[in-house]
Amino acid sequence: GESVGLHLPTLSVQEGDNSIINCAYSNSASDYFIWYKQESGKGPQFIIDIRSNMDKRQGQRVTVLLNKTVKHLSLQIAATQPGDSAVYFCAENISGYSTLTFGKGTMLLVSP
Amino acid sequence: DADVTQTPRNRITKTGKRIMLECSQTKGHDRMYWYRQDPGLGLQLIYYSFDVKDINKGEISDGYSVSRQAQAKFSLSLESAIPNQTALYFCATSDSQGITGANVLTFGAGSRLTVL
Numbered sequence: 001g002e003s004v005g006l007h008l009p010t011l012s013v014q015e016g017d018n019s020i021i022n023c024a025y026s027n028s029a030s031d032y033f034i035w036y037k038q039e040s041g042k043g044p045q046f047i048i049d050i051r052s053n054m055d056k057r058q059g060q061r062v063t064v065l066l067n068k069t070v071k072h073l074s075l076q077i078a079a080t081q082p083g084d085s086a087v088y089f090c091a092e093n094i095s096g097y098s099t100l101t102f103g104k105g106t107m108l109l110v111s112p
Numbered sequence: 113d114a115d116v117t118q119t120p121r122n123r124i125t126k127t128g129k130r131i132m133l134e135c136s137q138t139k140g141h142d143r144m145y146w147y148r149q150d151p152g153l154g155l156q157l158i159y160y161s162f163d164v165k166d167i168n169k170g171e172i173s174d175g176y177s178v179s180r181q182a183q184a185k186f187s188l189s190l191e192s193a194i195p196n197q198t199a200l201y202f203c204a205t206s207d208s209q210g211i212t213g214a215n216v217l218t219f220g221a222g223s224r225l226t227v228l
Binding site: 008032033034041042043044045046049051089093095098099100102103104105 | 116145151152153154155156157160170202204213214215216217218219220221222
């Protein structure tokens, strides 16, 4: 697969554990935050987004938490599965009319 | 078929050669983007286009050019490739119509370019 994970922070977990991936963002004017998952050899895929007027949003097995005070975003994955192994990126967006700024990514490795 | 198709998927070329990476989409989105990905550096925006007549430079446009031939097609060119342009390139699309939320991108599978 593509070596997009070189030099990335890595989180290693056991199958069935909960995973927490963190992201610090830079622009206090950002209004939307998005998480993407990139599997080896593929392009990033949208997971979930959250608007700045929320502090929590839940999806299927995933929860995103937003702390605007410290400009921190986290993605929680419940009951992590081997298929969750990938690089996860956060991105910030000032509005729907602007481009995204991506973080550097975190590699999640899930052991059976 | 994929919503966003990139060709070629892999290309090896020599310094000084002209290279074109092509992107086509079937999502009907008006916005298209080209990103570059290097290990450990995340995704960097090269160029973007909000409609057929609109082309904008991103954060790393030097050494690259683009053409928006139609709403569904957006190509990236390297006029004279150099080794530090070796990277993974992604095309992406998004839809401005009815946007009330985030600018969610749909990515292609990527084009791996190696410049020797």
